Amino acid sequence: MSVQKLPLAKAINESLRKALETDPKVLIMGEDVGKLGGVFRVTDGLQKDFGEERVIDTPLAESGIVGTAIGLALRGYRPVVEIQFDGFVFPAYDQIVTQLAKMHARSLGKIKLPVVIRIPYGGGIGAVEHHSESPEALFAHVAGLKVVSPSNSSDAYWMMQQAIQSDDPVIFFEPKRRYWDKAEVDVEAIPGPLHKARVARAGSDLTLAAYGPMVKVCQEAAAAAEEEGKSLEVLDLRSMSPIDFDTIQTSVEKTGRLVVVHEAPVFYGSGAEIAARITERCFYHLEAPVLRVGGFHAPYPPARLEEEYLPGLDRVLDAVDRSLAY
Amino acid sequence: MTVESTAARKPRRSSTKRVSAKKAQPSEPELVQLLTPEGERVEHPDYAIDLTPDEMLGLYRDMVLTRRFDAEATSLQRQGELGLWASLLGQEAAQIGSGRALRDDDYVFPTYREHGVAWCRGVDPTNLLGMFRGVNHGGWDPNTNNFHLYTIVIGSQTLHATGYAMGVAKDGADSAVIAYFGDGASSQGDVAESFTFSAVYNAPVVFFCQNNQWAISEPTERQTRVPLYQRAQGFGFPGVRVDGNDVLACLAVTRSALERARRGEGPTLVEAFTYRMGAHTTSDDPTKYRADEEREAWEAKDPILRLRTYLENEGFADEAFFTELEAESETLGKRVREAVRAMPDPDQMAIFENVYADGHALVDEERAQFAEYQASFAEAASSEKGN
Numbered sequence: 001m002s003v004q005k006l007p008l009a010k011a012i013n014e015s016l017r018k019a020l021e022t023d024p025k026v027l028i029m030g031e032d033v034g035k036l037g038g039v040f041r042v043t044d045g046l047q048k049d050f051g052e053e054r055v056i057d058t059p060l061a062e063s064g065i066v067g068t069a070i071g072l073a074l075r076g077y078r079p080v081v082e083i084q085f086d087g088f089v090f091p092a093y094d095q096i097v098t099q100l101a102k103m104h105a106r107s108l109g110k111i112k113l114p115v116v117i118r119i120p121y122g123g124g125i126g127a128v129e130h131h132s133e134s135p136e137a138l139f140a141h142v143a144g145l146k147v148v149s150p151s152n153s154s155d156a157y158w159m160m161q162q163a164i165q166s167d168d169p170v171i172f173f174e175p176k177r178r179y180w181d182k183a184e185v186d187v188e189a190i191p192g193p194l195h196k197a198r199v200a201r202a203g204s205d206l207t208l209a210a211y212g213p214m215v216k217v218c219q220e221a222a223a224a225a226e227e228e229g230k231s232l233e234v235l236d237l238r239s240m241s242p243i244d245f246d247t248i249q250t251s252v253e254k255t256g257r258l259v260v261v262h263e264a265p266v267f268y269g270s271g272a273e274i275a276a277r278i279t280e281r282c283f284y285h286l287e288a289p290v291l292r293v294g295g296f297h298a299p300y301p302p303a304r305l306e307e308e309y310l311p312g313l314d315r316v317l318d319a320v321d322r323s324l325a326y
Numbered sequence: 327m328t329v330e331s332t333a334a335r336k337p338r339r340s341s342t343k344r345v346s347a348k349k350a351q352p353s354e355p356e357l358v359q360l361l362t363p364e365g366e367r368v369e370h371p372d373y374a375i376d377l378t379p380d381e382m383l384g385l386y387r388d389m390v391l392t393r394r395f396d397a398e399a400t401s402l403q404r405q406g407e408l409g410l411w412a413s414l415l416g417q418e419a420a421q422i423g424s425g426r427a428l429r430d431d432d433y434v435f436p437t438y439r440e441h442g443v444a445w446c447r448g449v450d451p452t453n454l455l456g457m458f459r460g461v462n463h464g465g466w467d468p469n470t471n472n473f474h475l476y477t478i479v480i481g482s483q484t485l486h487a488t489g490y491a492m493g494v495a496k497d498g499a500d501s502a503v504i505a506y507f508g509d510g511a512s513s514q515g516d517v518a519e520s521f522t523f524s525a526v527y528n529a530p531v532v533f534f535c536q537n538n539q540w541a542i543s544e545p546t547e548r549q550t551r552v553p554l555y556q557r558a559q560g561f562g563f564p565g566v567r568v569d570g571n572d573v574l575a576c577l578a579v580t581r582s583a584l585e586r587a588r589r590g591e592g593p594t595l596v597e598a599f600t601y602r603m604g605a606h607t608t609s610d611d612p613t614k615y616r617a618d619e620e621r622e623a624w625e626a627k628d629p630i631l632r633l634r635t636y637l638e639n640e641g642f643a644d645e646a647f648f649t650e651l652e653a654e655s656e657t658l659g660k661r662v663r664e665a666v667r668a669m670p671d672p673d674q675m676a677i678f679e680n681v682y683a684d685g686h687a688l689v690d691e692e693r694a695q696f697a698e699y700q701a702s703f704a705e706a707a708s709s710e711k712g713n
Contacts, residue, residue, distance in 0.1 A: 053496060059526060064485055064519035071489020074474070075497070095516070098479045099486070106463035106475055109680040143681050143689070167683035195687065242687040 002188035009042050009179035011153035012118075014187065015160035016043060016080065020050050023078060026164060028055040029065055030082030030118075039084055040120055040179055062092035069115050070099055078114045080164060086121040086173075087130025093138075100169045101144030112167040116160075121149075122213045122263050123310055124177035126303040133300050134264035139171045140241040140273075147241040148194060149173035151215035153183040155198075155238060158191035166194070173240075175213035197244035199251070203233035206257040206323055209248055209274060211237040214261045214311065221316040232320065240270050248274065249281045256287035257323045261311055266294040288326035291319045356553070356567045357599060360574040363627040365635025373578040379642040385426060385573050386637060387651055389418040389630050392442040394655035395451045398662045399441075399458070403608045407666050408458040412439045416571070416603035419629030420536050422446060423576025424504065424598070427584055431472065431501040433494075435487035438476040439536075440506050447473040451658075452665035461672050481507055481514035484533060488520045491529035491587075502587040503531045504580070510541025512557065513549045521561040521593070530587035532580065533558075533595045536570060538602035543615035555597035563593045570600025571629040601627070674700060 006014065019026045028043055028050075034057035037044030047055035058065050062083060069079035083089045089096075096117065103111050123132035140147045146168050150156040156174070163170040192198075200215055201222050208218040215236045222232035233251050237243060252258050258278055260271035271292035278290055293311045301309050358373055377385075396414050403411040414421060417439070425446025428434065436443055444454055449471050456465035457476065464475040477483040487505030494501050511517055512535060524531050537554055539546055550557075558565030564586075568579040576598055583594035601624040605612050612621075637643040678693040 059519070059522050061519040061522060063516055064488075064523050067482065067485025067516060067519065068489030068492060068523050071486040071491070072493045073489075074468075074486060075490045075493025077493055077496070091515075094479065095482065095485065099477075099482050102463070103475070104683055105680045107468060107680075108462065108464060109683070110467040110469065111475075112683050146682070146686070168686075244687070 003184055003186045005182050006153045006157075006185050007180050007182050008150070008153045008156045008175070009040055011157040011185050012042050012160055012174065013044055013046070014185070015157045016046060017049070018187070019080070019161065019164045020046065020054055023164075025076060025078045026054075027072060027077050027079045028082070029058055029069060029079050030056075031058055031060050031065070031084050033057060033082050038082060040176065042118070042120075042174070042179075043082065062088055062090075063095050066092040066095040066100065066115075066117065070095065070103070070113060073113045073115050074111065078116075078164060080116040080118060082118045084120070085127075085131045086119055086133040086135055089117075089119055089135065096139070096145070096169075096171075097142050101142045104168070105144060113169050114164070114167050115169045116163045116172050117169070118172045118174060120176040120179075121173045122175050122177060123300060123306045124213065126306070128303070129300070132303075132306065134262065134295065136171075136173055136240050137264055137269050140270060145169055145171055145241060146195070146239070147171045147173065148239045149175060149212035150238065151175065151178065151200075151210075151212055151236050152181070154185045154189075155236075157185045157187065158189070159194060159238065162191065162194040173212060177213050178216065181216070195239040195242050195244060197238055197247035198236040199233065199247070200236040201232070201234040203231040203255065205231045205255055206259065206320055207233045207235060207248070207251040207255045208259050208261060208316065208320070209235045209237055210261040211240060212263075214263060217311065217313060217316060218261055221313050221320065224313060224317060225320060230320065230324070243270070243274065243277075245274075245277055245281065248278055252278055252282045253285045256285055258286070258290045259293060259316070259319045259323055260290065261293045261316055261319075262295075263310055264295055265297050266292045267297045269294055288323045291323050293319045356555070357569050358566060358575050358579050359569040359572050360578060361572045361632055361636055363571070363632050365632045365639060367574075367636065370575070370578075373575065373582060375574055375578040377574070379637075379640070382574075382633070382637060383643060383647065385422055385577070386630070386633050386643070387654075388422040388426070388442070388445060389573065389633070390651055391655055391658055392418050392422065392445050393630060394659055395445070395662060396441060398659040399455060400604070400608065402455070402663065402666050403458070408455060409460050410458050410607050410609060412458075412607045413602075413604040414439050414441050416601045416624065416629070417536055417538055418442055419573035419633075420534075420570040420576050420598035420600045423573040424534050424580040424596070427577050427580035428504065429501070429584075431499070432584065433472045433474070433487075433490055433501065433503045435474045435483040435490070435503065435505045436476055437480075437483065437506050437508065437511070438478050439508075440476070443506065444473055447471040449473050452662055455662070455666050456669065459666060459669055461669055481511035481516040481520075483507070484511070484517050484520035485523070487531050488524045488527075488529050491524065491531035492527050494530055495528070495590075500588045501530070502584045503529075504534055504584070505531060506534050506536065508541060509535065509537040509539065509546045509549050509554060510544065511535075512554050521558070521563075521595070524593040525561045525563050528590065528592040530590070531593045532583040532587055533593060534580065535595065535597045536600055537597050538570075538600050540602055540606065540612070540616065542606040542610055545616075553597070555595055558593075558595035563595065565595040565597065567597045567599055570598030571627045571632070573629055573633060600629075
């Protein structure tokens, strides 16, 4: 049976299992990934089946996790490391930015660093401080890194396979509030390119571009808008570095309007990059300025306020109305 | 930095007091020494070494040529041929001693000052100068000589070495890994994390700290309140302090630590107690932060001079050896000078090369735009010519 209905977390688990089975050089590393199976159980059962030499519980030291993964990659391994939560990645940020991202270029191509860094990210689960952030722009800004985020189980399964097989370092942002959402996964399908955006819903009046956790919100917004007679196209970008601007351009040339939606703060965020480039590419097609919906320029708030902070259906639809009013 | 604190840090040895051979007489109780500053062989109960005269001449030659190369690079920086240079002057024994302890299959993770270790690994010294001239960020294939690229961010490479060593252990190989860093780097979290990881995974790695007393203008007192080698104890592996100006002791101690790693007994911290006689790099001025007397005291412990005294006293080398070596040094200096001056600037399009292994749409787009932009100048020039 090649098609299974799996929660997103389980799809990643199955993907990691397949990678461990297929390639003896693949290693899983991180805090609590072994016996516990990770705090979200994404690595559940892997150490039991592949042993402590393949699925490695590490000391609680993020720089050490990434730094030693670099060394293991230099020795020919393909480490997949878990950073337990988004806000915990910063102790490792130096190793990621100054070392992991640049070593291939510095070596004039002699060194390859096939390291995947998994980061459960984003809000919506009522967590405490440092457990709900969306720092993807900080990584996408760094040349040498690739940054992706799946929005559903099927993508999660296949994008993880592709990230592990990539010879470039990949920052793999997992939308933690979608971990329990079930969807069909065809484990024998032939996946599209890792960095190709997906048209999640076709429409003709306006384009909503999102990735990761916000794709579902945008699809709900499009369904609600349909009841009001508006036809919204929803793009699932899937990759923040590189960004598939061709797919966005094609959509905007059709609809004439674009709203970019993400959880991360709007200021200097990926929406700004998309707005600028799409304005350059589609200036004469645009009927309205590109609008952005996202987080505020403030620390991620306490859990009781996150519903106000996170873009929900109403804020997305409000931006849609503003765009259509031009 | 006060003169008092400098004095407190110095090994307390009177330069007039001669030690008798065969008697262990380290300047500090914990300092492993096999060759005194006066060029006399002494024994150490844990670190015996038995080298032929030819092997000792080889070590001497390595140190002299490394110093000559370093002097040439310093000159080239002063002449504007290099943007920067990090001199190893004074640290030749630490680098040649540890470098010659390595086997071909061992792997080295250097800082940006390991020119002597690079020499031992067979990296062409001219390749070390590309990054200082500004034509690349590396300049050699790390896997050709098992000598990783220089790492500028302090201490980062100790984690890479640890991870690599974890891989060596997984492979079941008996190679060892050595990570170089300085006293300043010992303050970095990455170094502490590499100690933790290497200890808990029993990784076959040797941490070779060249304590050259200064992290740019910050003295060792600003990095630690305990002798650095003692840090290892808290992580659960041995630490040893060696006279970093004694090439024989550096060789013996590093060899022993590497053998320990190969036997599967885990990491060792070696602190080579030495002195950076020049500036941190050509950008700083050590006269602003340290006393002349300090340098003079360390000059008396010069690693090259003491081996020469020993070689001469034992009759292992005659005048012809030193004359020939002098000529060889000059040839090396000339070769390095010419190679640097002949080093071409990289092609403009190199900016976009090797950013990614598998390619990246944005890089491709910017490459094409830049190529078009550059080509527009050529077109403008040719149409002007045509007119």
